[in-house]
Amino acid sequence: xxxxxxxxxxxxxxxxxxxxxxxxxxxxxxxxxxxxxxxxxxxxxxxxxxxxxxxxxxxxxxxxxxxxxxxxxxxxxxxxxxxxxxxxxxxxxxxxxxxxxxxxxxxxxxxxxxxxxxxxxxxxxxxxxxxxxxxxxxxxxxxxxxxxxxxxxxxxxxxxxxxxxxxxxxxxxxxxxxxxxxxxxxxxxxx
Numbered sequence: 001x002x003x004x005x006x007x008x009x010x011x012x013x014x015x016x017x018x019x020x021x022x023x024x025x026x027x028x029x030x031x032x033x034x035x036x037x038x039x040x041x042x043x044x045x046x047x048x049x050x051x052x053x054x055x056x057x058x059x060x061x062x063x064x065x066x067x068x069x070x071x072x073x074x075x076x077x078x079x080x081x082x083x084x085x086x087x088x089x090x091x092x093x094x095x096x097x098x099x100x101x102x103x104x105x106x107x108x109x110x111x112x113x114x115x116x117x118x119x120x121x122x123x124x125x126x127x128x129x130x131x132x133x134x135x136x137x138x139x140x141x142x143x144x145x146x147x148x149x150x151x152x153x154x155x156x157x158x159x160x161x162x163x164x165x166x167x168x169x170x171x172x173x174x175x176x177x178x179x180x181x182x183x184x185x186x187x188x189x190x191x
Contacts, residue, residue: 075152
């Protein structure tokens with residue numbers, strides 16, 4: 001963690017207080033530009049995912065096990081309660097595959113063998129005022145379980161193996177279905 005000293009701690013508190021209560025101040029008289037990036041960069045806090053300053057890079061994977069794919073039920077926004085591919089955000093200094101392996105271990109307690117890249121996708125969610133609430137650039141891979149017994153981590157509420165023959169009737173987004181079927185085609189070319 002970045003050592004910011006006593007003066008820096010005071011500045012971090014000032015920034016946090018200013019940001020937290022900025023709705024009480026007339027923004028015409030105070031420049032709040034870059035207020036969040038300054039707080040997160042200077043104070044060593046993790047990147048802001050809701051109303052970010054820029055896109056957040058994330059990784060996810062279609063994980064095959066026998067004739068099924070592993071899905072995770074999200075435990076937080078965006079998409080809380082929905083089924084998705086397991087994965088998460090890339091941390092500063094991490095490579096994409098390193099991040100994917102870390103996320104799959106944290107979220108599902110599995111080690112994976114990566115088969116290949118499926119594609120790169122955007123997940124952009126706007127709020128009722130058309131502001132960017134979430135903006136993810138997601139790099140999707142496919143792979144297989146190398147070791148571990150899947151169990152949900154803190155970011156997800158459930159894990160489920162969905163048989164491929166039932167996948168089209170399972171309640172997931174059209175985009176997720178297309179991604180899984182693209183991964184199936186790629187995997188079948190390697191077999």
